[in-house]
Amino acid sequence: MKFDISKYVRSHLLLLSPYQSARQEYEGNEQAMILLDANENPYNSEVNRYPDPMQKELKTRISQWKGVDENQLYLSNGSDEFISQIIMACCEPAQDEIVILPPTFGMYKVAAKLHGVGIREVPLTTSFELDVSAILESVTKTSKIIFVPTPNNPTANSFDLNALETLIQKFSGIVVVDEAYVEFSSNPSTISWIKKYPNLIVCQTFSKAQGLAGARLGMAFAHSDFIAFFNRIKAPYNINSLTINAALSKIKQQDKVEEQVKQMLSERQRLEKAFASIPFIENCFPSDANFILIRLDDSNLRYQQLIENGIVVRNPSKNLNCENTLRISIGLPEENDRLIEVLKRLS
Ligand SMILES: Cc1ncc(COP(=O)(O)O)c(C=O)c1O
Known part of the structure; x- marks a missing residue:
C-alpha cells in the first residue's frame, strides 16, 4: 500500500537518528557473548540485564495472537504512553490540534495539554453516538488526530462500525481507535482494517480484560511505516523485562x-x-x-x-x-x- 508518512508526522522527527544499543548489532547471539557494552551489574538476577529494546519474542506472540505482522505492532508503557507519544509525534505545539468527542476518555486532553497542542471538541450525539458529519465539518488542516475510544469511556457503548469506517475514509489525518475494552464488546476489533487504511491506528491494552493494569503494557497496531517510525522515536528500553514476562505468560492463559x-x-x-x-x-x-x-x-x-x-x-x-x-x-x-x-x- 502506497503511504507517505511525512504527511502525518512532524518533519524534524523524520530526520532523527535513534539511540542504538550495541547489543542490537549482535542480535540472537547474546547468550554466547560476554556482554560488556551497557555498564550493567554482571551478577545474574532476573533483571540485571537491559530488556530487548524491540521486544521480539513478545511481538512474535502478540502478532500470532492478533493476526498481524510483527512490523505492524508497537508496544508502549500502557496505552496512556502511546496517546502521549502520538500527539508529540504528529502535532506541532501551538499550531496543530487533536480532535476529541466528548464525553470521552480524559487522557487525550491531558496529553494534548502536556505537549502544548490544541484540542477541538466535537460532541457525541445526545444518545452518545458518533456525529460523523459534524466531525468532518468541524475539522481543519491543523486537525491531525481524532481519538475514538470504542467501547467509549465513560459512556460504555460501542460506536457503529459503519460510521467509524466512514470517518476513517473521509478524514485526511490519523484516526486512533482506542479499543481498551474490546474484549468485553459485542463488536469485533477493527485491527484488520489497518491493511486498508494507513491513517488508522488501533490501540489495545493489557490493563482491562487481560488483568495486567499494574504491568503497564499497551499495543498499537498500524501500517508498518508508522510502526518503524515509532520504534525510531521511542525510549530504547521502554518495556521492562518483568512486564514482557508477565505478558508472555498472560497470552498463554487466554x-x-x-x-x-x-x-x-x-x-x-x-x-x-x-x-x-x-x-x-x-x-x-x-x-x-x-x-x-x-x-x-x-x-x-x-x-x-x-x-x-x-x-x-x-x-x-x-x-x-x-x-x-x-x-x-x-x-x-x-x-x-x-x-x-x-x-x-x-x-
Ligand atoms: C479508553 C481508554 N483508553 C486507554 C486507557 C488506558 O489504558 P492503559 O492502562 O493501557 O494506559 C483507558 C483506561 O481507563 C481507557 O479507558
Whole structure:
C-alpha cells in the first residue's frame, strides 16, 4: 500500500537518528557473548540485564495472537504512553490540534495539554453516538488526530462500525481507535482494517480484560511505516523485562481470561437488573464494556454515600451530557453483592 508518512508526522522527527544499543548489532547471539557494552551489574538476577529494546519474542506472540505482522505492532508503557507519544509525534505545539468527542476518555486532553497542542471538541450525539458529519465539518488542516475510544469511556457503548469506517475514509489525518475494552464488546476489533487504511491506528491494552493494569503494557497496531517510525522515536528500553514476562505468560492463559470476561459480562447483566429496581437510579445506559454508566437523582450525594459505605466509584458528572451520572466498574460477585445491598439500603 502506497503511504507517505511525512504527511502525518512532524518533519524534524523524520530526520532523527535513534539511540542504538550495541547489543542490537549482535542480535540472537547474546547468550554466547560476554556482554560488556551497557555498564550493567554482571551478577545474574532476573533483571540485571537491559530488556530487548524491540521486544521480539513478545511481538512474535502478540502478532500470532492478533493476526498481524510483527512490523505492524508497537508496544508502549500502557496505552496512556502511546496517546502521549502520538500527539508529540504528529502535532506541532501551538499550531496543530487533536480532535476529541466528548464525553470521552480524559487522557487525550491531558496529553494534548502536556505537549502544548490544541484540542477541538466535537460532541457525541445526545444518545452518545458518533456525529460523523459534524466531525468532518468541524475539522481543519491543523486537525491531525481524532481519538475514538470504542467501547467509549465513560459512556460504555460501542460506536457503529459503519460510521467509524466512514470517518476513517473521509478524514485526511490519523484516526486512533482506542479499543481498551474490546474484549468485553459485542463488536469485533477493527485491527484488520489497518491493511486498508494507513491513517488508522488501533490501540489495545493489557490493563482491562487481560488483568495486567499494574504491568503497564499497551499495543498499537498500524501500517508498518508508522510502526518503524515509532520504534525510531521511542525510549530504547521502554518495556521492562518483568512486564514482557508477565505478558508472555498472560497470552498463554487466554482461556482463563475468556472465562473471567464471561463472568464479568454475566455480573454486568446482574447489576443492570438490580439497578433497574432502585428508585433513585433513573437510567442505566447500555454497556458494551466492563463498567456501567448510570444516571441518578443526585450523583454527588450518592457518590458520597457510597464512599461512606466503603465503595469507590467514578463520578463523571462534569463531562458533557453526563450530569448526575456515576460510572461503576464490574467487580467480583461478592463486591457487586455488597454494592447492590448498599444501594438498596440507600433508597
Ligand atoms: C479508553 C481508554 N483508553 C486507554 C486507557 C488506558 O489504558 P492503559 O492502562 O493501557 O494506559 C483507558 C483506561 O481507563 C481507557 O479507558
